[in-house]
Amino acid sequence: MAKVFEKPASFYSEFERKSAGHKKTTHYCPGCGHGNVHKMIAEAIEDLGVAERSVFVSPVGCSVFGYYYFNSGNFQSAHGRAAAVATGIKRxxxxSIVMSYQGDGDLAAIGTAETVHAANRGENISVFFINNAIYGMTGGQMAPTTMIGQRTTTTPRGRTEVDHGNPVRMCEILATLPAPTFITRVGLGNSKQIMQARKAIRKALQIQIEGKGYSFVEILAPCPTGWKMDPPEARDHLTKVMEEIFPLGVYKDVSDEAEAGHWNRISKPFDVEARHAYLQSMKTPLSLEPVPLAKDLACKFAGFGGQGVLTLGLFLAQVGMKAGHQVSWIPAYGPEMRGGTANCSVNICRGRIGAPTVDHPNVLVVMNQPSLDMFEDTVVDGGWIFVDSGICTGVPDRKRLRAIMLPATEIADKIGSPKVANVVMLGAICAATGIFGADYVKETLRIIIKRKELLDTNLLAFDAGWQAVVEQG
Ligand SMILES: Cc1ncc(C[n+]2csc(CCOP(=O)(O)OP(=O)(O)O)c2C)c(N)n1
Ligand code: SF4
Structure with missing residues (x-):
């Protein structure tokens, strides 16, 4: 039977997103490692039969245009954030089969925190780390993996330990963590290494397909342009020099022991079950019992900057969190520090939160007229709207919405501080919706507000808001 060699179907046959005249070739320089690795990933995706489920997360760096080439789901993330973006997509x-593809500048400089924490959480993703010891895209500056003595545009006399520190070795660092399943370093220096790299890429994807957790494949790759070498010289440099500093090999592999869905429990430096049970049994004075949630809340809090609408959202989100629910809080600031508009979205849900921004709230609090004008129509039918009636001149549509008109700022003024108008509103929301009991919320405020005088004023404000709603019947 004839063997047919062709481009994998998970690679576009023509790169339509590129400009006219460049639809057949990649944008990479001759001899660049990115092209090789792209091909290996595309072949693996196809051979493993996951093309329809694959999502390729491109970084900022020379491979920023990954979406030109991969006929898969594609995301282009902000610099260094690929592992965080991949985490979100996978969760x-x-x-989906999610690949975070990153250079050394992206992964080991600006993105170090995301990289370490995604690995430490044992996210079920595959990370492909292209280590060419330089910032290729921006013209050859020093990278965290640049070697001692290596000349770059920012180390014209060579990197030194004293000025720049030693090259960062990511496999060695990540292998100290208990959660990752597979950590390996491979190279593209010769055909034997390329075969090993191919195998490692497949293995990383296979581990993810089986639900066994986090894989990290570091690939030593040539950058002839940044290194000022021709492609054969660059390959030699890779095997003769880079490998000494970055030894190839498997740094961690617990894939045989890993169980699907329990990957971050597989290597046990301590008895995880016993430790967890012990921590759960600790009763600190600050712990609160969970309370059930009758209805998912999607809230929007809006007003002028300085009125505390963001803090109001944060307080309610914290109460929801203490009560044991899924919560999110996303602020949106106007450009001005004070006097500008501000709003935030808060979700409090029994299940997973799909998107943190709230476009159609079932609870809206408006502390000024522009916010009432802007957001009233976005509230779902039958939703709640809380209006600071001392500030807003308009009246919401009471036929469609359940409206509570409350002079929150005036009430706060009487208590002694207009700043606690937001907590007056918090009291009103809890009283009207019945979402959380007064004692429970006040207990949470006692935990999160540390200064006694502030706490006392806030507790008074909460009670006043609650009372005002009770009086309205
Ligand atoms: C927030 C931010 N900071 C800096 C840059 C500039 N920048 C673009 S790519 C890059 C480094 C790329 O190097 P690397 O990750 O090693 O990838 P390579 O280009 O070598 O593949 C930098 C610093 C940017 N685009 N965004
Ligand atoms: S600059 Fe280096 S990493 Fe970038 S495309 Fe060229 S060879 Fe590849």
């Missing part, structure tokens, strides 16, 4: 779509 929201557990059936």
């Amino acid at each position: 929201a779509n557990p059936d």
Whole structure:
């Protein structure tokens, strides 16, 4: 039977997103490692039969245009954030096969925190780390992996330990963590290494397909342009020099022991179950019992900057969190520090939160007229709207919405501080919706507000808001 060699179907046959005249070739320089690795990933995706489920997360760096080439789901993330973006995609779509593809500047400089924490959480993703010891895209500056003595545009006399520190070795660092399943370093220096790299890429994807957790494949790759070498010289440099500093090999592999869905429990430096039970049994004075939630809340809090609408959202989100629910809080600031508009979205849900921004709230609090004008129509039918009636001149549509008109700022003034108008509103929301009991919320405020005088004023404000709603019947 004839063997047919062709481009994998998970690679576009023509790169339509590129400009006219460049639809057949990649944008990479001759001899660049990115092209090789792209091809290996595309072949693996196809051979493993996951093309329809694959999502490729491109970084900022020379491979920023990954979406030109991969006929898969594609995301282009902000610099260094690929592992965080991949985490979000995977968690929201557990059936997807998510690849975080990153250079050394992206992964080991600006993105170090995301990288370490995604690995430490044992996210079920595959990370492909292209280490060419330089910032290729921006013209050859020093990278965290640049070697001692290596000349770059920012180390014209060579990197030194004293001025710049030693090259960062990511496999060695990540292998100290208990959660990752597979950590390996491979190279593209010769055909034997390329075969090993191919195998490692497949293995990383296979581990994810089986739900066994986090894989990290570091690939030593040539950058002839940044290194000022021709492609054969660059390959030699890779095997003769880079490998000494970055030894190839498997740094961690617990894939045989890993169980699907329990990947971050597989290597046990201590008895995880016993430790967890012990921590759960600790009763600190600050712990609160969970309370059930009758209805998911999607809230928007809006007003002038300085009125405390963001803090109001934060308080309610914290109460929801203490009560044991899924919560999110996303602020949106106007450009001015004070006097500008501000709003935030808060979700408090029994299940997973799909998107943190709230476009159609079932609870809206408006502390000024522009916010009432802007957001009233976005509230779902039958939703709640809380209006600071001392500030807003308009009246919401009471036929469509459940409206509470409350002079929150005036009430706060009487208590002694207009700043606690937001907590007056918090009291009103809890009283009207019945979402959380007064004692429970006040207990949470006692935990989160540390200064006694502030706490006392806030507790008074909460009670006043609650009372005002009770009096309205
Ligand atoms: C927030 C931010 N900071 C800096 C940059 C500039 N920048 C673009 S790519 C890059 C480094 C790329 O190097 P690397 O991750 O090693 O990838 P390579 O280009 O070598 O593949 C930098 C610093 C940017 N785009 N965004
Ligand atoms: S600059 Fe280096 S990393 Fe970038 S495309 Fe060229 S060879 Fe590849």
